[in-house]
Amino acid sequence: MLTLYQFEPVWGLPNTSPFCMKLETYLRMAGIEYKSDTSGDLQKAPKGKLPYIEDNGQIIADSNLIIEYLKCTYGDRVDAHLTDSEFAIALAMRRLIEENLYWALVYSRWIDENNWPATRGIYFSELPPIINMLVPIIARRSVTQSLKGHGMGRHTASEIYQIGAMDLKALSDFLADKPFFMGEQPTTLDASAYSLLANVLNETLSSPLRDRAEKLENVVAYCDRMHQKYYA
Ligand SMILES: N[C@@H](CCC(=O)N[C@@H](CS)C(=O)NCC(=O)O)C(=O)O
DSSP: OEEEEOOOOOTTSSOSSHHHHHHHHHHHHHTOOEEEEOOOOTTTSTTSSSOEEEETTEEEESHHHHHHHHHHHHOOTTTTTSOHHHHHHHHHHHHHIIIIIHHHHHHHHHTSTTTHHHHHHHHHTTSOTTHHHHHHHHHHHHHHHHHHHHSGGGSOHHHHHHHHHHHHHHHHHHHTTOSBTTBSSOOHHHHHHHHHHHHHHOTTSOOHHHHHHHTOHHHHHHHHHHHHHHHO
């Protein structure tokens, strides 16, 4: 059976990693049987990031490459009904979520001083003394570098939250009153969108990002709907 390697669920979320949660949601959408390994061992991850999977002796990393592999191996059970043009739009929205909005969420968790203690608590609380002082500092420095490398980390806090708010509004406007982002049926875009939005809306942390998302009624209702459908 396919094994999904991911982080341990905390904060009442299926996963605090939107990419792990997206892949798990996709597996549930596609009805592909899997078992979950939540040891969260980044040392074993082929690209140093989670999620990755093992299936029939093959190890594959990166949620999008994994989904492509799953489509080839098990058939396109989720997006087959989309036209090429609809698929292109859905892919562009996925990129907005995963390549831009994601980094505003990372900023809110790792750099925003209001949230850093809670973030440090979930990722590093089980480390032995002294190490649990050093490792979080090193990890936070590395996230700061990644944010700078991406470009998001070069903006001020208010600019980052402004950029994130624009993405959230765009998602809300595109969703409008449809049950799912591409219409009547859930697609891979919903796996991606729900995972990021549920993480933004999670009540453990507070940020201008969450404040903005909470005001988008269709987004909040959508997350409840997706939760009921896939994780009730
Ligand atoms: N493009 C990758 C991104 C995966 C990713 O960024 N995972 C993060 C968690 S959300 C991670 O493992 N970070 C650990 C690190 O960078 O050290 C995918 O789609 O799977």
